[in-house]
Amino acid sequence: MPALVEEGRAKVNLSLRVVGRRVDGYHDLESVVAFADCADRLTVEPGGALTLATTGPLAAACGELADNLVLKAAKLLADAVPGLRLGAFALEKVLPVAAGIGGGSADAAAALRLLARLNGLSLDDPRLQQVALATGADVPVCLFSRACDMTGVGEQLHALDLPCMPCVMVNPRVPVATRDVFNALGLRNGELLVGAGDVIEAPAWPEAGASIADWIDILSTVANDLEAPAMHIEPVIGEVLEALRASSGVGLARMSGSGATCFAIYADLAAARAAAETIRRGHPGWWVHAGTLS
Numbered sequence: 465m466p467a468l469v470e471e472g473r474a475k476v477n478l479s480l481r482v483v484g485r486r487v488d489g490y491h492d493l494e495s496v497v498a499f500a501d502c503a504d505r506l507t508v509e510p511g512g513a514l515t516l517a518t519t520g521p522l523a524a525a526c527g528e529l530a531d532n533l534v535l536k537a538a539k540l541l542a543d544a545v546p547g548l549r550l551g552a553f554a555l556e557k558v559l560p561v562a563a564g565i566g567g568g569s570a571d572a573a574a575a576l577r578l579l580a581r582l583n584g585l586s587l588d589d590p591r592l593q594q595v596a597l598a599t600g601a602d603v604p605v606c607l608f609s610r611a612c613d614m615t616g617v618g619e620q621l622h623a624l625d626l627p628c629m630p631c632v633m634v635n636p637r638v639p640v641a642t643r644d645v646f647n648a649l650g651l652r653n654g655e656l657l658v659g660a661g662d663v664i665e666a667p668a669w670p671e672a673g674a675s676i677a678d679w680i681d682i683l684s685t686v687a688n689d690l691e692a693p694a695m696h697i698e699p700v701i702g703e704v705l706e707a708l709r710a711s712s713g714v715g716l717a718r719m720s721g722s723g724a725t726c727f728a729i730y731a732d733l734a735a736a737r738a739a740a741e742t743i744r745r746g747h748p749g750w751w752v753h754a755g756t757l758s
Contacts, residue, residue, distance in 0.1 A: 468510070470577045471506075472559070472571040473606075475566035476720045477720045479494075479688065482649060488653070500756070502558065504559050505558075506553060509554075511551055518556075520555070520558050527561075532568070534572055537576050537596070565725045630730045631736055632708065632754050634752050637750060639724075648696055676729065680729060708743070709728070739754070
């Protein structure tokens with residue numbers, strides 16, 4: 465059987481509310497998630513032992529292979545599905561790590577899609593869903609890699625119809641640990657971030673066919689609750705946001721996930737590309753991508 469290939473697309477949190485911290489220590493979230501047109505590339509050669517090799521410009525940032533989420537997801541699925549066919553994985557790493565765009569989760573989700581194809585499993589197979597969540601909170605949303613409203617700890621997904629949004633994504637090449645950001649938020653187990661009398665309701669997201677301007681208007685009424693604690697840990701995030709907000713034609717700029725990657729949305733791709741070029745010239749050490757979100 466020939467090698468199989470999947471892309472691990474970058475995840476972008478257009479909004480992120482932390483509803484509270486559950487008694488088990490996990491945080492309940494509500495987030496509008498989109499996916500970018502930049503991605504890692506994962507290949508599997510069917511048969512033989514489960515292995516992983518990394519290549520690409522950011523391969524060195526992957527850390528110990530034994531800790532890679534690709535292998536974790538594959539092993540968990542093998543435990544859940546007797547007789548699962550495995551193989552040799554090769555990961556071309558181009559997305560920054562510990563960057564708030566779900567790079568490792570996207571890679572794990574790509575591994576699960578590859579193994580599903582190799583073994584004739586549906587992506588709706590409950591075992592696949594359970595393994596995705598057990599691998600990491602962002603893996604379920606990355607498994608389908610389509611725009612949605614994500615709630616709970618990441619397992620509740622409600623599809624959204626987003627227009628194709630021109631964007632710029634910027635990472636200052638400073639890793640930020642998700643655990644550190646949530647710890648800096650300072651919630652105790654069982655504590656809500658909102659007042660006890662408040663009713664937690666998601667905004668009414670625009671219907672299918674809504675314009676980029678419609679989405680920017682509604683997204684401007686919410687925020688990313690992790691932005692402030694992340695900036696406290698890594699102040700350079702504030703510099704990234706300043707650079708994006710100073711660009712011509714920007715409609716909305718904020719941090720994705722737990723950082724440090726930030727993004728901006730523009731009315732057209734030409735404005736996004738011009739902004740990206742300006743930021744590259746001013747900050748040659750930063751990772752900058754101009755493209756689209758959908």
